[in-house]
Amino acid sequence: MPAMTEPKLIAGNANRPLALAIARRMSMHRGMNVTPVDARVERFNDQEIFVEVYENVRGEDMYIIQPTSNPANDNLMELLIMADALRRSSANRITAVIPYFGYARQDRRAKARTPISAKLVANLLTEAGVDRVLTLDLHAAQIQGFFDIPVDNLYAAPVFALDILHQFKGRGDDLMVVSPDVGGVARAREIATRINAPMAIVDKRREKAGEIAEMTVIGDVEGKTCIIVDDICDTAGTLVKAAQLLVNHGALEVHAYITHGVLSGPAVERIETSAMKSLVITDSIHQPEPVRNARNIRVVPTAPLFAQAIMSIWNGTSVSSLFELDTLQPVYEGMYAAV
Known part of the structure; x- marks a missing residue:
């Protein structure tokens, strides 16, 4: 059954242009203006990360758009702190939209006395309050099994x-x-x-x-x-x-x-x-x-893909349909009309 609230986006600093592009695509499909939630994600002088959400998110379906790319540790901490801020603000569901999942190459112990950092990141996300993960082309598909929450892995x-x-x-x-x-x-x-x-x-x-x-x-x-x-x-x-x-x-x-x-x-x-x-x-x-x-x-661009996936998650409809060319081509209308 479709949710009654509207999907709401919040963007970290890792890839704001992509977050804004996703919002524009969702605005086109929804027929209404979709903009990221007003918030500040900044650093104190000692580089501690601080997040403040200016809008009411109680009971909302929230989507944090934040790849954990270089600088991986800073962007990961931003994501974790944003998730904690939303959880403590009584958001109904928190989906971490991670276009690039950092630490994915550390998905197994290739040598003795080495970590499985991808599993550690999965644990951190879950403990921070993330209810679902949406990502693109995980380096190793088995990383989905590191989570005890749903993971939607899109494909390029x-x-x-x-x-x-x-x-x-x-x-x-x-x-x-x-x-x-x-x-x-x-x-x-x-x-x-x-x-x-x-x-x-x-x-x-x-x-x-x-x-x-x-x-x-x-x-x-x-x-x-x-x-x-x-x-x-x-x-x-x-x-x-x-x-x-x-x-x-x-x-x-x-x-x-x-x-x-x-x-x-x-x-x-x-x-x-x-x-x-x-x-x-x-x-x-x-x-x-x-x-x-x-x-x-x-x-x-991946904004059309992520915008459609977010709306599918919000609506409770199939995300896997985006794996098919017949479904995806209309999503990218205008770009590949001659295919």
Whole structure:
């Protein structure tokens, strides 16, 4: 049964442009003005975080929009403190909308005496008063099991598939989807299936963390337009090496579709001087000016996806319907009308 109250948004400082874009999309669909709740999220001189909500939220269905990207610890604490403020203000339900879930790469004990930080973050969110989590392309799907509350994990694959079908219209026979490692095969296969393209794998062997000893291509990429698919691009070292390897094996062009553009350190410079013709990322992380101005980096919006998911959660209707192209294309009306 649909809720009687309206969904209300509150934004942290991690990605306010995305929060405002989600609010605009919801305004279009609701036929009424939706704006984030008036609040202040700021720091004292000693960098302690302080939150004050200026509007009454008693009994409301609240959605906190806050990726836990760099600086991960500050943004995570903002999210936790906002959740605590809403819980103590008697909000009826608190959904944490986390477009980029930080610490997701620490999802298991790869070595002795190491933490499982993703599980710790899940515990912190629950204890802070979060009732539900909405996120995008978790690094490891099993992280959903770290929570004892509902977790809706959206996928960028349908959005990327729409974009690929639009950008490479008429070139479908030349496309080859590439996974940059064995662990990402399922993610790459999902997009390959959606665009009806074959798949290859770049297999890499590491001597130690951060250093690649050897890379090989599994599959014939000669004469193909290769599309590398992954969930996170951090320093872009592996991505750039994989692109060059594909070109060395005869690929005509190399493009990449990466959900979360962490892009730390020398990433932007590496990408601009690489063999890649383009890198497509989502706006799950707010990008600085050097990224926005990079000649071969393009950002695909996620606001239509998140706005629709929030309204589906509020209405008690299916979120999984957003995984299908037929459902998603109208959500992105105007962008991919020619697909």
